[in-house]
Amino acid sequence: MRTLTAGDRAVIAEFLLSDPAHTRICFDREPVPEDADALLSSAAYGAGAPAHALVGAFDAGGTLVGLLDWVARWPTPASGYVGLLQVRPGRRGAGIGTALLAHAQDAARAQGCRQLMLSVIARHREARTFWCRQGFQLLSAHRERTAGPLEAVVMHRPIPARGPEEHHGPGVTLSA
Numbered sequence: 001m002r003t004l005t006a007g008d009r010a011v012i013a014e015f016l017l018s019d020p021a022h023t024r025i026c027f028d029r030e031p032v033p034e035d036a037d038a039l040l041s042s043a044a045y046g047a048g049a050p051a052h053a054l055v056g057a058f059d060a061g062g063t064l065v066g067l068l069d070w071v072a073r074w075p076t077p078a079s080g081y082v083g084l085l086q087v088r089p090g091r092r093g094a095g096i097g098t099a100l101l102a103h104a105q106d107a108a109r110a111q112g113c114r115q116l117m118l119s120v121i122a123r124h125r126e127a128r129t130f131w132c133r134q135g136f137q138l139l140s141a142h143r144e145r146t147a148g149p150l151e152a153v154v155m156h157r158p159i160p161a162r163g164p165e166e167h168h169g170p171g172v173t174l175s176a
């Protein structure tokens with residue numbers, strides 16, 4: 001796992017283009033290489049947001065298999081916000097998503113955050129099932145009832161104090 005920079009643009013673009021279904025369900029369009037630029041910038045978090053971290057998980061062969069975008073102390077000082085968690089199709093179900101989420105949680109905790117937050121497209125049932133299984137809950141049930149198909153609902157999960165029983169999901173070996 002490592003932080004991605006502008007030098008990784010082509011690798012990120014290839015990753016995004018390999019999963020058109022995700023862009024379709026979230027944005028009702030096909031992915032384009034320029035989506036990598038948007039991810040590399042902090043634009044999605046709005047002006048004044050703290051610096052975000054774009055993290056990539058690579059397999060032993062050097063292929064980018066997972067992407068995590070998150071920001072600490074946003075939108076509140078005690079929150080870490082997950083902007084994107086995406087695993088390459090064909091590499092899912094192997095613990096990569098859980099490992100990236102654990103990384104975000106550890107890093108957010110180290111920066112004083114006490115909860116993780118995220119937005120998920122209301123109609124994205126598969127993603128919402130994943131987040132529920134990871135212990136996230138809807139922030140507002142009212143919002144859930146009124147959200148249109150492309151609107152997002154906000155979910156959150158408390159960050160537990162670090163303990164010996166903390167579960168980081170199935171072991172996954174990722175090269176640096």
Ligand SMILES: CC(C)(COP(=O)(O)OP(=O)(O)OC[C@H]1O[C@@H](n2cnc3c(N)ncnc32)[C@H](O)[C@@H]1OP(=O)(O)O)[C@@H](O)C(=O)NCCC(=O)NCCS
Nearest residue numbers: 022085086087092093094095096097098126127129130133
């Ligand atoms: C959601 C996603 C990131 C999960 O990554 P992953 O590497 O496959 O997840 P893991 O292997 O760590 O699985 C963790 C758990 O979630 C479950 N899970 C994984 N994908 C799931 C899915 N699509 N639907 C329901 N459950 C799922 C696994 O069965 C596992 O459960 P378990 O621990 O009880 O066995 C991945 O499926 C993905 O990239 N989906 C498309 C993008 C997306 O929806 N991102 C999230 C919303 S932005």
